[in-house]
Amino acid sequence: MGSRSIRSRHSAAAAALVFSVAISFSPAHAADAPTASFGIVEDPFRRISDTFQTLSGFGRGADLLFADNFEQFGDPFSCTLLNWSSSVGLTDLDAGTPPGNRRYSGPCGLRVQGGADRYLTTFLPSLEPSLVVRFYFFPQLFTAPALIYSADDDGINQIELWYNLLGVDTLSLRVFDTSKSPFDLTASNIAPDRWYSVEITWAAGSPADIRLEVVGDTAQVITEPVETTGLLIEAQNLGLINGLTVGGGIDFDAFESRRVLPIGRLLVGDVLGDGLYGAQDLVKLVNELDGDLALGQPDCNEDGVIDQSDFFCVLDIIANQPNPFGSP
Ligand SMILES: [Ca+2]
Ligand SMILES: [Ca+2]
Ligand SMILES: [Ca+2]
Numbered sequence: 607m608g609s610r611s612i613r614s615r616h617s618a619a620a621a622a623l624v625f626s627v628a629i630s631f632s633p634a635h636a637a638d639a640p641t642a643s644f645g646i647v648e649d650p651f652r653r654i655s656d657t658f659q660t661l662s663g664f665g666r667g668a669d670l671l672f673a674d675n676f677e678q679f680g681d682p683f684s685c686t687l688l689n690w691s692s693s694v695g696l697t698d699l700d701a702g703t704p705p706g707n708r709r710y711s712g713p714c715g716l717r718v719q720g721g722a723d724r725y726l727t728t729f730l731p732s733l734e735p736s737l738v739v740r741f742y743f744f745p746q747l748f749t750a751p752a753l754i755y756s757a758d759d760d761g762i763n764q765i766e767l768w769y770n771l772l773g774v775d776t777l778s779l780r781v782f783d784t785s786k787s788p789f790d791l792t793a794s795n796i797a798p799d800r801w802y803s804v805e806i807t808w809a810a811g812s813p814a815d816i817r818l819e820v821v822g823d824t825a826q827v828i829t830e831p832v833e834t835t836g837l838l839i840e841a842q843n844l845g846l847i848n849g850l851t852v853g854g855g856i857d858f859d860a861f862e863s864r865r866v867l868p869i870g871r872l873l874v875g876d877v878l879g880d881g882l883y884g885a886q887d888l889v890k891l892v893n894e895l896d897g898d899l900a901l902g903q904p905d906c907n908e909d910g911v912i913d914q915s916d917f918f919c920v921l922d923i924i925a926n927q928p929n930p931f932g933s934p
Contacts (some may be wrong), residue, residue, distance in 0.1 A: 671737070672728050672842070673862040676701040676714040685714035687726060695724035696845065703899055708910045710742040710801050710859040711872050711879070713899040718845045719855040720748060725845025728863075733838040736809035737765070740869040741844065741861040744910055747798040748854030749774045753847040757808070760840040762786070765808050769796065769856070779806055779818040783833045791818040793826040801908040803860075803871045810837045821871060822908070857910075875906035875920040883924050891917050 678686040685701035687693055701707070701716050709715030718724045730737075737757060748770075755767035766780040772792050779791040796802060800822055807817035813831035820826045844861060862869050873881055877890040879902025887902070894900045894912050904912050906919030924930050 669864045669867045671730055671734070671863045671865060674728075675712045675860055676709070676716050677712045683713075687716070689728075690726040691729045691841075692727045693725070694727075694845075695722050696726060700724075704912070708744050708801075708857040708859075710744075710905060710908075711903050712859075712901055715857050715859040716845075717855060717857050720752075720846060720850045720853050722851070723847065723849050725843050725847045727841055727843050729841045730839060730863075733759070733840050734865060735838055736866055737839050737842075737863060738805065738807050738866065738869055739842065739861075739863040740803065740805040740871075742801050742803050742859045742872075744801050744857040745769060745796065745798045746854040746856065748850075748852050750850055750852045751848070752850045752856070754845065754856060754858075755804075755806075756843045756847055757839045758841055758843075759838050764834075764837055764839060765806065767804065767806065777802075777804065777818075777820055779816070779828075781808060781816050781830075781832055781834070782837075784835055784837065785833075789816070789830055789832050791816065791828040791830050793818060793820040793828065795824075796820065796822070799910065801905065801910065805869055805871075807868070808834075808839070809866075810834045872903050874903060874908070875916070875923050876902045877904045877906075877920060878902050883920075883927060885924075887920050887924065888917065891920055 672689075674689045676685055676687070678684045678688060684698070685703060685707075686698050687696060687701055688698070696716075696718065700718065701714050703709065703713045707715045707717045739755070739757070741755070743754060751771045752769045753766055754769055755765075756763045757765040762782075764782055768778045768780060770776060771778040771780070772790065775794065775796045777793045777796045780788050781791075782788055802820055802822045805819040808814070812835040813833045815829050816832050817827070817829045842863060844858060846856065860872060873883070875887065876883065877887040877894065877900045878884070879900070880886075890900045890902070891904055891912075894904050895914070895917070904916055906916040906923070
């Protein structure tokens, strides 16, 4: 969406909050400052599932198939591809922190540069008759068709997600019916240089409702009934899968897949990553600007950089809550 002017829109009341927050939170910031975020040991199950960060994700652990935020918490902290089954053309060095990498949630994100096949693969625990997948991506400027996600049945792809397949700035979910005919669900106006979330809902059925949800500055939801009886999914791939030879690349983060239940977007501007809005989100954003990378979602305006405009974005959200600073 570019850098919208949040400062110019916020109210006098919000401006007063800026002042009070800056004053009252400086001791907490000072206390936090010596501790690098990389040294924090998080509950691994919380971070692996991201359950606490989803808008409606409580109690869904049994439905989880795989999740990766590209972070390995512990001592030492690292950005990693370790959770994936295999990789082509990518190493741990492709997962990283800003400014080398963009990330949407937590300190690390995955950057996949164009020029060759570069992708990750995760195998499901068993052949699955349904699949929900959600991840975030940040396209850089290029116009060639790029296959950025696929899921196969150990033989052929049943699900493909293409950027620029049916025209520049389109995102197409291509699925196949039982006679191997393709069906395309296409979102448009997918601009480079901002984060998008995508959620794909697939199932075997007669027919099954296949669903694509893409959210950037607007939300696009497309559904299509497709005859998929008896089809199964065994593996998922993420990256640049089809040998894209042009320049450019894509950043990825917050990949999660489940059997059935909707995943939803991470809470925008929840800098702390606790699933709530509160004063600590502003504290953590100030710390982030000081180099202490946040564990939640600090890029409130989703433009790929963390700066002052994100502070005012979070402040606007909090100030517009019924009880602005009532949450921890
Ligand atoms: Ca991450
Ligand atoms: Ca929060
Ligand atoms: Ca930003």
